[in-house]
Amino acid sequence: MNAPQLTKNQALVFDVLAKADGPLSAYTILDKLRDYGFRAPLQVYRALDKLLEYGVVHRLESINSFVACAHPNENCHSHGTVAFAICESCGHVIEFHDHEVDHRLANWTRGKKFKAEKTTIEIRGLCETCAA
Amino acid sequence: MNAPQLTKNQALVFDVLAKADGPLSAYTILDKLRDYGFRAPLQVYRALDKLLEYGVVHRLESINSFVACAHPNENCHSHGTVAFAICESCGHVIEFHDHEVDHRLANWTRGKKFKAEKTTIEIRGLCETCAA
DNA sequence: TCAATTGCGTAATGCTATAACGTGTGCGAT
DNA sequence: ATCGCACACGTTATAGCATTACGCAATTGA
Ligand SMILES: [Zn+2]
Ligand SMILES: [Zn+2]
Ligand SMILES: [Zn+2]
Ligand SMILES: [Zn+2]
Numbered sequence: 001m002n003a004p005q006l007t008k009n010q011a012l013v014f015d016v017l018a019k020a021d022g023p024l025s026a027y028t029i030l031d032k033l034r035d036y037g038f039r040a041p042l043q044v045y046r047a048l049d050k051l052l053e054y055g056v057v058h059r060l061e062s063i064n065s066f067v068a069c070a071h072p073n074e075n076c077h078s079h080g081t082v083a084f085a086i087c088e089s090c091g092h093v094i095e096f097h098d099h100e101v102d103h104r105l106a107n108w109t110r111g112k113k114f115k116a117e118k119t120t121i122e123i124r125g126l127c128e129t130c131a132a
Numbered sequence: 133m134n135a136p137q138l139t140k141n142q143a144l145v146f147d148v149l150a151k152a153d154g155p156l157s158a159y160t161i162l163d164k165l166r167d168y169g170f171r172a173p174l175q176v177y178r179a180l181d182k183l184l185e186y187g188v189v190h191r192l193e194s195i196n197s198f199v200a201c202a203h204p205n206e207n208c209h210s211h212g213t214v215a216f217a218i219c220e221s222c223g224h225v226i227e228f229h230d231h232e233v234d235h236r237l238a239n240w241t242r243g244k245k246f247k248a249e250k251t252t253i254e255i256r257g258l259c260e261t262c263a264a
Numbered sequence: 265t266c267a268a269t270t271g272c273g274t275a276a277t278g279c280t281a282t283a284a285c286g287t288g289t290g291c292g293a294t
Numbered sequence: 295a296t297c298g299c300a301c302a303c304g305t306t307a308t309a310g311c312a313t314t315a316c317g318c319a320a321t322t323g324a
Contacts, residue, residue: 085248125248285306
């Protein structure tokens with residue numbers, strides 16, 4: 001899914017995420033956008049839905065938060081499953097792909113005849129800086 | 133973490149999960165246990181915390197639900213990361229391990245000096261029956 | 265006996281997400 | 295033109311998930 005011109009709300013939400021140095025919850029985004037006219041969660045969630053659909057934002061399931069894609073120029077979806085390492089101390093997120101992991105999981109689903117729609121891989125822990 | 137004798141509440145929650153044919157949310161568990169004296173979410177969450185700690189229950193982050201461990205006699209934690217395939221149609225969950233996936237992710241974290249604490253791998257889609 | 269730990273019960277609150285309603289705007293088909 | 299449709303938007307209310315805070319009781323172990 002390629003991203004068309006963003007609407008005003010979508011652009012506002014995306015900018016907040018792009019400028020953040022870590023994942024944000026929908027309600028945190030809402031708070032940051034109150035000065036721009038946002039009043040209700042749905043304004044955020046509707047924008048997020050589209051941004052997720054366009055692949056320019058990822059959802060971190062394990063922490064109910066959202067993050068701008070770290071590879072804005074590639075199409076993340078085309079590289080297979082995106083994986084995340086999330087530092088529980090400083091909040092930083094590293095986004096990565098691993099072809100071999102994709103391959104193994106695809107093998108498994110093929111063997112089980114399981115039709116995968118969406119795969120989540122999230123590693124929570126401490127980044128190099130925070131672990132030191 | 134090995135499971136000691138469960139308390140009454142822990143045993144009730146565990147039994148509900150063990151008898152269910154799919155993952156349950158904390159509030160669904162609460163409803164099923166009202167006849168046994170449960171009145172508040174915390175009674176469920178406290179029991180779940182312990183059951184998770186003992187490794188006899190897993191939390192599915194992507195659907196905010198809980199499931200009894202499918203390998204009650206092995207120690208799931210000792211096998212590395214547990215992965216789940218979750219059918220979005222019938223709700224069935226298949227729990228599995230893949231050493232090679234673990235290995236790849238461990239390689240990645242070692243390379244980044246990221247100290248992994250908890251890794252989530254969840255595949256959502258359609259099981260063989262539902263995909264047919 | 266005293267202190268610390270653990271489990272339990274209850275009420276209140278906070279965080280996350282969606283349902284349901286209506287409005288306005290752009291745009292192609294008739 | 296104007297009708298119908300798709301889409302974004304705004305608002306209110308509600309549903310669903312999880313924790314904080316307080317107090318009590320039983321257990322353990324010094
Ligand atoms: Zn990405
Ligand atoms: Zn960090
Ligand atoms: Zn297990
Ligand atoms: Zn199924």
